[in-house]
Amino acid sequence: MDAMVYLDNAATTFPKPSVVYDAMDKMNREGAVNAGRGSYKLAQDASRLIAETKDLLRRLIYVDISAAVIFAPSITIAMNQIVNGLRLRNKAVVYLSPYEHNAVARSIYELAKKKGIIVKEIPINSDLEIDLEKMKYEFAKDRPEAVFCTHVSNVTGYILPVKEIFEESKKYNCVNILDSAQSMGLVEIRASLMKVDIIAFTGHKTLYGPLGIGGFINISGVPLDVFISGGTGSDSLNLEMPDGKESRYESSSCNIVAVAGLNAALKDIDPVFCMKREKELSDYLIDKLSSVKEIKMYLPENLKRHVGIVSFVVKGFNSEDIGTILDEDFDIAVRTGYHCAPFIHKYLKDTGTLGTVRVGLGQFSTMDDIDKLVAGMKEIIDA
Incomplete structure (x- = not known):
């Protein structure tokens, strides 16, 4: 398994x-x-x-x-x-x-x-x-x-x-x-x-x-x-x-x-290694999710000021359902909702989707993990 x-x-x-x-x-x-x-x-x-x-x-x-x-x-x-x-x-x-x-x-x-x-x-x-x-x-x-x-x-x-x-x-x-x-x-x-x-x-x-x-x-x-x-x-x-x-x-x-x-x-801990690793993974995840038109990511304009965490919503779905399906059908753990951060969501305007799907990367994450997530998202959207 x-x-x-x-x-x-x-x-x-x-x-x-x-x-x-x-x-x-x-x-x-x-x-x-x-x-x-x-x-x-x-x-x-x-x-x-x-x-x-x-x-x-x-x-x-x-x-x-x-x-x-x-x-x-x-x-x-x-x-x-x-x-x-x-x-x-x-x-x-x-x-x-x-x-x-x-x-x-x-x-x-x-x-x-x-x-x-x-x-x-x-x-x-x-x-x-x-x-x-x-x-x-x-x-x-x-x-x-x-x-x-x-x-x-x-x-x-x-x-x-x-x-x-x-x-x-x-x-x-x-x-x-x-x-x-x-x-x-x-x-x-x-x-x-x-x-x-x-x-x-x-x-x-x-x-x-x-x-x-x-x-x-x-x-x-x-x-x-x-x-x-x-x-x-x-x-x-x-x-x-x-x-x-x-x-x-x-x-x-x-x-x-x-x-x-x-x-x-x-x-x-090696902060230089961790930053390089998470930045590579973040850029890879953003690139892969960008190919799915139903997904909207919330990112700063300047991606040099971004690392490790990507939040998104999916057209036609609420975020909680996405998280549940990813867990039960694909064994992928993400966080959904409002993430204990009460102010920023009024700017994201994501209450209609019950918050965002949040992907949190780490030094032990892999590009294969990201590929599995993106494949799972495409399968959910196309179902």
């Missing part, structure tokens, strides 16, 4: 490199103790592994030891810590790109209900790309206090011009937050050149690590209020969270097994 064709890597990359599975299995069997909660050797080893993994993350984005790396169970929890930790004044203007995931969008809108902040979208043009000139006008008219921007859209694969966005917003002493869920380990991030203050990340997507580990990197030392409190393993009689720039935000036991997997993934 042929193996399933997995094309949902934007949700989580699968499979992982073998070294990730090996590291997690070894840790589970030989060292899965509670870091920071004991002075014995295994606990100290776990703490050293956490410190090493944080340093690998710093190196990946070209920052030094001064950047605080905070681990969290997921990027969604990390984003909630950032959003609710920012010391935003009443009526502060916060900008989001139209490509933001609900990890940002819902967190910001919950805060807006409580705190009275003003939420605005960064404008885009008819090519589904950020309109930098309109954005500059909006920033001048309503000055930003914080800007949240995803690096790569989880719906269309568009690589947003985050450097240009953040450079403009910094003119207003804005706090810039980057969502790197679909980019870290794939698209180069040189934090010092991007005017970025905080980068949120997750292990289980383009870093090829496991679920259960994410966090944020506070590059500029932005003051954040504590949002989640609890045990840290030290100063336990103090009812205040500790003052440490990392431990202050790391309550609860760290998932050391997931850290071991992320550590192995970071040592294995």
